[in-house]
Amino acid sequence: MQQQNPNPMQNQQPTYQTPPQVITGKDLNYVKDMLSWNLLGMKKAHFMAGQCQDQEIRAVLEKACQMHENHYKRIITHISGLPEMMNQSTPGLKN
Numbered sequence: 001m002q003q004q005n006p007n008p009m010q011n012q013q014p015t016y017q018t019p020p021q022v023i024t025g026k027d028l029n030y031v032k033d034m035l036s037w038n039l040l041g042m043k044k045a046h047f048m049a050g051q052c053q054d055q056e057i058r059a060v061l062e063k064a065c066q067m068h069e070n071h072y073k074r075i076i077t078h079i080s081g082l083p084e085m086m087n088q089s090t091p092g093l094k095n
Helices: 025-051 055-079 082-087
Strands: none
Touching (some): 025 055
């Protein structure tokens, strides 16, 4: 039998209020994955909405498409300063 941890907050990683100065290869791969997942979700929802004849279901699918598009744009906004950061010689930043 497994013993449950009385304080579940002990196992959680800290949440950062500002992004770290170093982006690892693993971080970059995860960002690429997030972009790919949202782009694929957006394309699939849009395609399915175009195939749907029920207006209520079509509206829900278009809403899902917009959600994925908003997430995609938000990720792009967060990383839009990355090229400038990579060209600067900031302490702690791997060039």
